[in-house]
Amino acid sequence: MAVDYVLEDLMGKLGEFGKYQFLxxxxxxxxxxxxxxxxxxxxxxxxxxxxxxxxxxxxxxxxSMAPWNSSDILAAIPLKPNGELxxxxxxxxxxxxxxxxxxxxxxxxxxxxxxxxxxxxxxxVCDRRWMGAIVQTVFMLGVFTGAVxxxxxxxxxxxxxxxxxxxxxxxxxGVGVAFIPEYFxxxxxxxxxxxxxxxxxxxxxxxxxxxxxxxxxxxxxxxTFQAVFAGGIMLVAGWGAIIHDRQLLQVxxxxxxxxxxxxxxWLDESPRWLWMQGRAAEAVDIVAKGLRFNGxxxxxxxxxxxxxxxxxxxxxxxxxxxxxxxxxTPNLRMKTLNxxxxxxxxxxxxxxxxxxxxxxxxxxxxxxxxxxxxEFPSYITIVFVLDRLxxxxxxSTLMLGGGLCCIVAxxxxxxxxxxxAVVMAGKLLIAGSFAVIYNYSAELFxxxxxxxxMGLGSMCARLSGALTPLISLLDSFDPKIPxxxxxxxxxxxxxxxxxxxxxxxxPMPESIEDGENFGKGDTWFSQCAxxxxxxxxxxxxxPEQMVPLKNIERK
Numbered sequence: 001m002a003v004d005y006v007l008e009d010l011m012g013k014l015g016e017f018g019k020y021q022f023l024x025x026x027x028x029x030x031x032x033x034x035x036x037x038x039x040x041x042x043x044x045x046x047x048x049x050x051x052x053x054x055x056x057x058x059x060x061x062x063x064s065m066a067p068w069n070s071s072d073i074l075a076a077i078p079l080k081p082n083g084e085l086x087x088x089x090x091x092x093x094x095x096x097x098x099x100x101x102x103x104x105x106x107x108x109x110x111x112x113x114x115x116x117x118x119x120x121x122x123x124x125v126c127d128r129r130w131m132g133a134i135v136q137t138v139f140m141l142g143v144f145t146g147a148v149x150x151x152x153x154x155x156x157x158x159x160x161x162x163x164x165x166x167x168x169x170x171x172x173x174g175v176g177v178a179f180i181p182e183y184f185x186x187x188x189x190x191x192x193x194x195x196x197x198x199x200x201x202x203x204x205x206x207x208x209x210x211x212x213x214x215x216x217x218x219x220x221x222x223x224t225f226q227a228v229f230a231g232g233i234m235l236v237a238g239w240g241a242i243i244h245d246r247q248l249l250q251v252x253x254x255x256x257x258x259x260x261x262x263x264x265x266w267l268d269e270s271p272r273w274l275w276m277q278g279r280a281a282e283a284v285d286i287v288a289k290g291l292r293f294n295g296x297x298x299x300x301x302x303x304x305x306x307x308x309x310x311x312x313x314x315x316x317x318x319x320x321x322x323x324x325x326x327x328x329t330p331n332l333r334m335k336t337l338n339x340x341x342x343x344x345x346x347x348x349x350x351x352x353x354x355x356x357x358x359x360x361x362x363x364x365x366x367x368x369x370x371x372x373x374x375e376f377p378s379y380i381t382i383v384f385v386l387d388r389l390x391x392x393x394x395x396s397t398l399m400l401g402g403g404l405c406c407i408v409a410x411x412x413x414x415x416x417x418x419x420x421a422v423v424m425a426g427k428l429l430i431a432g433s434f435a436v437i438y439n440y441s442a443e444l445f446x447x448x449x450x451x452x453x454m455g456l457g458s459m460c461a462r463l464s465g466a467l468t469p470l471i472s473l474l475d476s477f478d479p480k481i482p483x484x485x486x487x488x489x490x491x492x493x494x495x496x497x498x499x500x501x502x503x504x505x506x507p508m509p510e511s512i513e514d515g516e517n518f519g520k521g522d523t524w525f526s527q528c529a530x531x532x533x534x535x536x537x538x539x540x541x542x543p544e545q546m547v548p549l550k551n552i553e554r555k
Contacts, residue, residue: 006308007275008507010287013298016214017221020290024212025221027267030259031163031205032225034170036232036372038197039143040354041253042136043368044240046118049111051125052077053090053104068110088126103127113364115244122183131183133469138187140351140466142194144459150200151455152323159204159211159451160269166200167260174254178247194462201260202229203458207451210442211272215507218439219386226435227379233354233372241365276447276510280309323452326445329516336453338496339441340460342395345493346434347461349402351468352486353427361420374424378432390504391440392524395433396497402430403490410483430490443503446515450508464489498524 014021052068055076067073068085076093078086078101092100109120119125124132146166154162170193177189202225209221236253243249268290274283281302288300326336354371378398386394405426412419437457445453474481501522509515 006305007272007510010275010284010300010305011271012214013296013300014212014214014287014290015294015296017217018290018294018296020293021213021217023266023293024268025209025224027263028163028205028209029221029225029228031167031201032228033232033235034167034174034256034259035198035202036229037236037253037256038170038174038193038232039139039229039351040233040236040368041250042118042139043354044114044117044236044365045246045250045253046124046132046135047114047240047364048119048125048129048132049109049114049117051087051107051109052085053088054106054108055090056093059108116246118186118246121246130470130473133473135187135190136469137466139190139194140462140468142191143198143462144194144466145191146195146198146200147203147455147457147459147462150195151203151458152452154204154207154455155273155449155451158269159208159273160263160267163201163204163208163267164260164264166196166204167257167263169196170201171254171257171260174257175251176254178250178254198458198462203454204451206438207442207454208267208270210439210508211270211447211450215505216387218443220383222439222442223379223383223386223435225438226431227376230372230375230379230431234369237365237369237372240368272447275309278309280306323449323456325449325512326453326456329512331518331520332512332516335444335500335515336456338500339437339444339453339457341493342399342437342497343441343457343461344464345399345403345489346430346437348464348468348471349406349426349430349486349490350434351465352406352472352482353423353430370424371427374428375431378428379435382432382435386436386439387504390502391436391443392497392500392502395436395440396494396524398429398433398436399490399494399497402426402433403487403494405429406483406487406490410480410487433494440500440503443506443508444500444515444518446509446511448511449515502527 017025052073053076055073058072058076073085075091077090078099080086086101088104089101090104092098092102104126107123107125114120118135119132122128122131150162150166173189173193173196177186177193180186180189206222206225209225210218213221235256239249239252243252268286269282271283271286274280274286284300284302284305288302291298291300325332327333382394405422409419409422409426412422438454441454441457442450471485472482474485501518501520506518509518
């Protein structure tokens with residue numbers, strides 16, 4: 001059937017967004033704070049300060065050095081074409097009077113902003129720069145792994161189970177990683193933190209919210225998740241500016257996992273998921289609990305709903321949907337591939353711009369803080385226009401704009417105010433499209449595979465996130481290469497999004513058949529051509545159309 005009217009009638013009793021939904025949403029959205037924090041914590045914990053060669057008989061130690069513009073330093077280190085000291089070479093001391101240079105054997109770091117960091121401890125600069133990039137890549141690969149495994153696992157064992165266990169492991173590893181002294185063990189810990197920190201808690205929390213709140217509140221709640229993620233980035237900058245010891249700083253980041261200790265008792269499983277798993281009695285109990293919390297006084301006939309669920313189960317062939325079902329049928333397969341590229345492109349540009357904050361001139365903490373803050377105007381605007389203009393047009397427009405900003409920034413002098421402004425504008429635009437794609441994906445895919453689809457999208461996003469630090473290394477050949485690549489991918493995906501169906505004011509599909517038939521023939525081009533609006537029924541010859549959930553509630 002197009003809409004499970006019994007389920008929608010049950011969920012409709014809770015209303016759009018009562019006190020119960022607010023409490024659950026608050027518990028779920030906290031996952032965005034820690035996800036944003038762990039995602040970019042290496043920007044401070046493993047910061048790369050300005051550096052140069054250690055000069056014997058001039059410098060005392062890597063942190064106690066002669067002024068960089070002193071005559072002794074200028075005589076020992078060549079200048080780059082832009083007038084700055086060469087970070088990785090010095091004049092060959094064995095060939096005085098010549099311009100021969102040699103690579104640094106040890107380094108001096110500018111401690112104006114960073115007193116300690118993993119980069120300083122392990123000298124991840126110059127010919128070892130790639131080792132620092134690999135650490136961030138490994139974290140993203142962990143998120144990739146979590147998206148592949150935990151997304152499907154949450155569809156099978158439950159959203160709450162995966163959420164709570166991931167949050168607990170995140171707390172343990174987030175604190176413990178601060179005390180790991182060895183590089184490869186550090187990478188393993190970061191990999192595990194990536195698995196549980198994003199896909200485990202963040203994606204499950206987001207899906208829980210989308211399946212609980214009413215359709216008119218999904219936009220605001222979905223965008224709030226992204227805003228809280230940006231708040232996590234701002235906390236990275238705030239704590240980094242206050243705490244200059246990288247070990248204590250990482251402990252502080254990890255201790256934010258204590259926010260989830262009460263979730264084992266306070267967080268409820270998704271009633272929609274329980275219903276689709278044939279556990280109708282538990283779903284009804286949770287809705288009844290929510291009604292009591294809201295003080296609505298609306299009665300719930302548990303026996304009636306359980307009996308209806310049994311009748312539906314008897315009338316339908318029992319099936320266990322999984323990730324492979326997203327690719328079995330042509331329409332659902334095309335939507336899945338399109339959304340995967342959209343996640344890939346958004347993540348590539350988003351993290352490409354975020355991780356480049358250290359390359360912008362000025363206080364790095366302030367720049368990172370502004371990088372998070374600049375997202376809020378985008379989110380606020382989207383809250384007001386998303387349910388008026390639709391998901392498809394906004395996602396496509398913002399991605400095209402963000403891609404253009406990346407390409408333009410590549411051809412502007414680095415460090416200039418114009419370059420910084422263009423980068424910030426690109427971050428604002430791509431943050432908006434990245435926020436919408438979360439809502440858009442949750443609404444495009446059916447309940448039985450929604451968490452798997454979100455996990456697949458997140459997997460693609462983290463794959464590109466893992467590639468971002470490595471692509472950034474291409475600036476060694478030409479500083480323009482990374483930004484141009486980011487921009488081109490965003491432009492291609494932004495154009496292809498025009499072929500996705502619009503989900504605004506449409507109920508969320510429940511079964512695989514719903515997902516296959518949803519949005520057939522609905523593209524941006526057919527809309528512009530003035531074609532008749534598609535029929536919302538999942539069956540072309542079924543007169544019973546899908547109707548907005550808010551209409552069901554009034555029945």
